[in-house]
Amino acid sequence: MTDSETQKVHTALDNFRIETPSWGFADTGTRFGKFLQDGAAIDINDKLADAGQVQAFTGFCPSVALHVLWDFPEDKTPGDIVKLARKHGLRVGAINPNLFQDQLYKYGSLCDRDQAVREAAVKHLLESAALSKQTGSQIIAIWLADGSNYPGQANIRWRKHALVETLRTVHEALSAEQMMLLEYKPFEPAFYHTDLADWGMSYVVAKEVGPKARVLVDTGHHYLSQNVEQIVAWLLDTGMLGGFHFNDRRYADDDLTFGSIDPYQAFRIFHEIVFFGWETGQEQQIPYMIDQSHIDKPKIEAMIQTAISAQELYAKAAVVDHEKLVRHQERNEQIDAEECLRKAFFSDIRPLILEWRKRHRLPPDPLAAFRESNYEIRVAKERKARRAELGLTGSGSYA
Numbered sequence: 001m002t003d004s005e006t007q008k009v010h011t012a013l014d015n016f017r018i019e020t021p022s023w024g025f026a027d028t029g030t031r032f033g034k035f036l037q038d039g040a041a042i043d044i045n046d047k048l049a050d051a052g053q054v055q056a057f058t059g060f061c062p063s064v065a066l067h068v069l070w071d072f073p074e075d076k077t078p079g080d081i082v083k084l085a086r087k088h089g090l091r092v093g094a095i096n097p098n099l100f101q102d103q104l105y106k107y108g109s110l111c112d113r114d115q116a117v118r119e120a121a122v123k124h125l126l127e128s129a130a131l132s133k134q135t136g137s138q139i140i141a142i143w144l145a146d147g148s149n150y151p152g153q154a155n156i157r158w159r160k161h162a163l164v165e166t167l168r169t170v171h172e173a174l175s176a177e178q179m180m181l182l183e184y185k186p187f188e189p190a191f192y193h194t195d196l197a198d199w200g201m202s203y204v205v206a207k208e209v210g211p212k213a214r215v216l217v218d219t220g221h222h223y224l225s226q227n228v229e230q231i232v233a234w235l236l237d238t239g240m241l242g243g244f245h246f247n248d249r250r251y252a253d254d255d256l257t258f259g260s261i262d263p264y265q266a267f268r269i270f271h272e273i274v275f276f277g278w279e280t281g282q283e284q285q286i287p288y289m290i291d292q293s294h295i296d297k298p299k300i301e302a303m304i305q306t307a308i309s310a311q312e313l314y315a316k317a318a319v320v321d322h323e324k325l326v327r328h329q330e331r332n333e334q335i336d337a338e339e340c341l342r343k344a345f346f347s348d349i350r351p352l353i354l355e356w357r358k359r360h361r362l363p364p365d366p367l368a369a370f371r372e373s374n375y376e377i378r379v380a381k382e383r384k385a386r387r388a389e390l391g392l393t394g395s396g397s398y399a
């Protein structure tokens, strides 16, 4: 590797941060059931403690995304949560409202025909926005499960207007530092139409709602053949890219480990971001978040593995020779242009990552070091006993 490539990788590693999701540390399941893990987090303290482990061993996961209904118990103020996060070496990341769990939302939340339901959803979003202010997070990341299951069931245009109108109310309550992210997903739980089904819909709604609204790209929320990096490039170019939820998938929204199925796609996404930064001279501060709920994989290890894999792919994207790439692109030299990407993708940047870890007094192999700490074995014993004491069977919601 040349000196300039080494320098690029070091800079990339110094800038790269990724957020872990609180819900990825708790017992989660499919709609068919849950397989419980003794070591899974039971409450917000456990979740933050576990996320703190990921940060302690990797050094680049300093924040945790929280889900409002699952992570803010009545006996804790937002200030308590901030303190708890700090105790574990973390800060609070994106605040995720929950507009999908209550029975009230059977036919939608912000798009429901019933005004009382829409008002309840707006109230919840306003509370979530307040939480994002109080915790210093500044980000409210909205995913809507709204949609319908049968053709003709819903007036799609009416629902779009309701969506814009309700989100505007929330947007008005945001401070200048706050940001509203709109996540899209083509289907599930609704199987005929989803109100924010793709990036174009999120884009249109965000534009109509106001300047603090942006699009959130969850990598699992696309049709199989979709060119996700092109979406990213367009969102970057229009200044509308608000953040990411990283995960991989084989079939649909499978929540598989990021980069485990198609690492080249993850690399190409990072390439578009790094390339854009190089071309425009704009340092990108994009909220990178992991959104994975592993059913049968050990959760903390899964999160460490995911973070490391994202870091590697990001560092590889930094190796792309942009000057060369631009020259080849201008002359339509397909093979040479493609080789710029392939060379970077197949380059072994692990020795540089090892150096970076050494420089930051981090373990050379975070996964192995975490295992050696026996943290999971210790907490599994304690949490198993606590679960029995609390009479928890594991069925029910994520939290």
Ligand code: PSV
Pocket (backbone or CB within 6 Å): 023, 096, 143, 183, 185, 218, 245, 253, 291
């Ligand atoms: C929905 O599938 C989603 O991607 C949203 O981001 C939710 O907040 C998250 O998963 C957890 O359910």
Ligand code: MN
Pocket (backbone or CB within 6 Å): 143, 183, 218, 245, 291
């Ligand atoms: Mn998501």
